[in-house]
Amino acid sequence: MNRVVITGAGTINALGNDVPTTLAAMREGKCGIGPLEIRDLDRLSVQIGGQVRGYDELSHFNRQQIALYDRFTQFTLLAAAEAVAQSGLSFAGELSARSGVVLGTAGGGVNTWDENYRSVYEEGKNRVHPFVVPKLMNNAAASHVSIEYNLKGPAFTVATACASSNHAMGLAFQMIRSGMSTVMLTGGSESMLCFGGVKAWEGLRVMSKDACRPFSATRNGMVQGEGAGVFVFEDYEHARARGAEILAEVVGFAMTSDAADIVMPSKQGAARAIAGAISDAGLPRDCVGYINAHGTGTAANDKTECAAVADVFGPHADSLMISSTKSMHGHLIGGTGAVELLACIMALRDGVIAPTIGYEEPDPECALDVVPNEARDAQVDVVLSNAFAFGGFNAVLALRRI
Amino acid sequence: MDISEKVIAIIAEQAVLDPSDVRPEHTLQDLGIDSLGLVESIFAIEEAFDISIPFNANDPTEGAFDISSVAAIIAAVQGLVQART
Numbered sequence: 430m431n432r433v434v435i436t437g438a439g440t441i442n443a444l445g446n447d448v449p450t451t452l453a454a455m456r457e458g459k460c461g462i463g464p465l466e467i468r469d470l471d472r473l474s475v476q477i478g479g480q481v482r483g484y485d486e487l488s489h490f491n492r493q494q495i496a497l498y499d500r501f502t503q504f505t506l507l508a509a510a511e512a513v514a515q516s517g518l519s520f521a522g523e524l525s526a527r528s529g530v531v532l533g534t535a536g537g538g539v540n541t542w543d544e545n546y547r548s549v550y551e552e553g554k555n556r557v558h559p560f561v562v563p564k565l566m567n568n569a570a571a572s573h574v575s576i577e578y579n580l581k582g583p584a585f586t587v588a589t590a591c592a593s594s595n596h597a598m599g600l601a602f603q604m605i606r607s608g609m610s611t612v613m614l615t616g617g618s619e620s621m622l623c624f625g626g627v628k629a630w631e632g633l634r635v636m637s638k639d640a641c642r643p644f645s646a647t648r649n650g651m652v653q654g655e656g657a658g659v660f661v662f663e664d665y666e667h668a669r670a671r672g673a674e675i676l677a678e679v680v681g682f683a684m685t686s687d688a689a690d691i692v693m694p695s696k697q698g699a700a701r702a703i704a705g706a707i708s709d710a711g712l713p714r715d716c717v718g719y720i721n722a723h724g725t726g727t728a729a730n731d732k733t734e735c736a737a738v739a740d741v742f743g744p745h746a747d748s749l750m751i752s753s754t755k756s757m758h759g760h761l762i763g764g765t766g767a768v769e770l771l772a773c774i775m776a777l778r779d780g781v782i783a784p785t786i787g788y789e790e791p792d793p794e795c796a797l798d799v800v801p802n803e804a805r806d807a808q809v810d811v812v813l814s815n816a817f818a819f820g821g822f823n824a825v826l827a828l829r830r831i
Numbered sequence: 832m833d834i835s836e837k838v839i840a841i842i843a844e845q846a847v848l849d850p851s852d853v854r855p856e857h858t859l860q861d862l863g864i865d866s867l868g869l870v871e872s873i874f875a876i877e878e879a880f881d882i883s884i885p886f887n888a889n890d891p892t893e894g895a896f897d898i899s900s901v902a903a904i905i906a907a908v909q910g911l912v913q914a915r916t
Contacts, residue, residue: 474883634870634888650889692867728889 432665433605434831435676435774437518439511441504442656442768443479443758447511451768452775454757455783456804461758462641462652469624475636478622479654479759496560498573499538500620504657504764505570506577509614513578516661517673518612520579529582529610530574531601532659533593533617535763536626537586538565543625570618574659582610591723592684593617594658594766595816595824599682601662602826611664616767618657627653633692635727641760643724643753643785644731644799646792651725654759658767677777678831680811681710687821694730694817699737702823706813707741710827715745717827718809719776721769722799723817724753724785725760732794734815739797750807752800756786766816770826773812777830780808834880834912835905841875842901855902862901866891869898876904882911 440447443461444454454461465478486495486503498506520528541564548554563569568586575584583604587597594617601615621627630636630653637650668675683705687698707714723734731753739746754772761768772783781804788801814826832840836850843850846862853862859869866888873886873896884907885894897903 632874634873634886637889648889649887 430606431608433602433662433679434665434668435660435679436663436668436673437512437514437516437661438676438771438774439508439515440656440658440768440771441481441507442658442761443481443654448771451771455754455772455775456781458784458786458803459757460786465622465627467623467627473624473627473631475627475631475638477638477652478627479652480622481656496558497564499541499564499569501534501538501618501657502570502573504620504655505532505618505659506573508616508618508657508659509574509577512614512659512661516663518661524611525579525581527582527610528580528612529584529604530571530580530614531583531585531587531597532571532574532615533587533589533595533597533763533767534567534570534619535588535590535593536619536621537567538569539621539626540623541565543623546625574614578614580614588763589822589824590818590820591760591762591765592816592818592822592824593763595814595826596684598660598662598766598770598826599684599824602679602682605662605664611667613662614659615662616657616659617764619762619764620655621762622653622655637726640787641726641756642787642789643722643726643756644735644792644795645788646790648726648728648731651727651755652759654755654761654765656758656761656768657764658770660767660770675831677774678829679826680712680829681706681827682825683709684822684824687823689821691821692819694733695821696733696736696740698821698823699734699815699817700740702825703737703741703813703815706825706827710811710829712811712827714742716811717742717749717813718807719773719782719812720749720751721772721812721814722751722753723815724755726753726755730817732792734817735795735797746797750782750798750800750805752783752785754783766814766824770814773814773828776809776812777828780806782807834909837879838876838905838908839901841879842872842904845872845875853901855900855905857901859898876908880908880912882908882915884911
């Protein structure tokens with residue numbers, strides 16, 4: 430089995446338009462959540478989100494590109510550009526044929542659906558732009574990354590709601606580990622902060638109207654975010670041979686299904702995924718120093734997740750750190766695991782554990798070290814990233830310092 | 832159909848029961864309505880009466896809307912309907 434390392438990272442999200450800015454914001458415990466700036470906001474009861482602010486698509490893309498790139502594709506391409514530049518790779522010949530892209534998104538081109546439904550239903554138009562379909566399709570982002578970087582191997586999109594990115598990165602890891610690919614661009618993207626995208630979530634009555642406070646007894650729901658995270662996963666020997674800078678090693682992945690309820694999480698399903706990722710890595714459980722939690726800030730997720738961690742780790746659960754950066758960038762749904770992987774890399778490389786901000790009051794059902802409100806300096810060797818989706822799908826990645 | 836009958840009809844439909852089997856003293860739990868069923872019932876009541884119910888599924892008991900029994904829900908809906916007119 431081949432070892433798999435990360436040699437590039439890129440992002441755009443509510444905390445910053447690149448990785449250094451995002452990590453600095455996480456270190457400072459900055460909150461990227463604020464009042465939404467979208468059309469028809471007055472008809473929404475939830476009016477906050479982790480929005481990418483001051484974003485001007487015309488400063489990044491020309492008119493022809495914008496006709497084809499939904500906001501989630503634009504975010505993906507910006508994140509991919511940063512990641513590929515950091516890796517120093519260019520794809521030609523045999524490497525091109527053995528490299529691919531697998532990305533997660535839950536909704537794909539939600540803004541494109543929203544704008545065009547509005548135009549035909551509300552404004553009564555009978556004609557839409559010819560590129561509506563290629564713009565809104567869930568695989569548009571992966572396709573444009575493949576086109577942009579000449580990636581001719583496996584390329585596809587994973588849509589497993591809030592676990593999409595982790596599933597995507599897990600599959601990219603397995604493809605390189607098994608020898609199917611040499612390099613995979615992977616991660617995910619989401620952009621559903623538009624009237625229809627927020628209205629749909631409002632319906633579930635699980636959204637907070639003021640803040641995302643994971644693990645705090647005062648938490649009152651989740652807050653949506655948007656953006657993308659893209660990584661370059663590479664065969665370790667290939668990376669070493671070319672003298673690439675290695676950010677971290679991906680050592681394990683597990684996915685499970687609760688096979689139970691369409692929205693309520695299951696402790697057993699989550700625990701099996703957490704334990705599975707560690708066992709896939711071939712490591713003892715007590716070497717895990719940090720977990721980037723799914724930590725949505727809902728009543729149901731946070732207590733279930735803490736119970737699952739307590740079950741898997743036993744007494745060691747009290748000595749590891751677990752934080753939810755969703756408190757800062759919001760829940761990026763299908764893109765969330767990708768942005769959260771940045772906190773894992775920061776923990777391993779910089780020895781800085783991102784905090785759970787907005788924490789006000791301990792909850793006896795979430796009695797773990799959730800790194801409240803302030804980042805912490807700590808050396809950790811192995812970290813996990815949790816993602817648990819509606820539909821009962823769980824995906825957990827394990828990373829190691831290198 | 833008055834408010835009480837309409838609320839009971841909505842709850843009965845959610846619980847897959849005959850309206851005559853839904854008693855004022857029943858809790859939603861008694862009727863086998865889970866959290867998702869509760870959210871659906873709230874939605875159906877809002878649509879039926881054109882009202883907006885303050886309700887957060889993260890803490891159903893916290894809000895101003897009393898869901899402790901069928902009678903409590905009917906009273907709360909009556910209050911919201913009155914406030915509307």
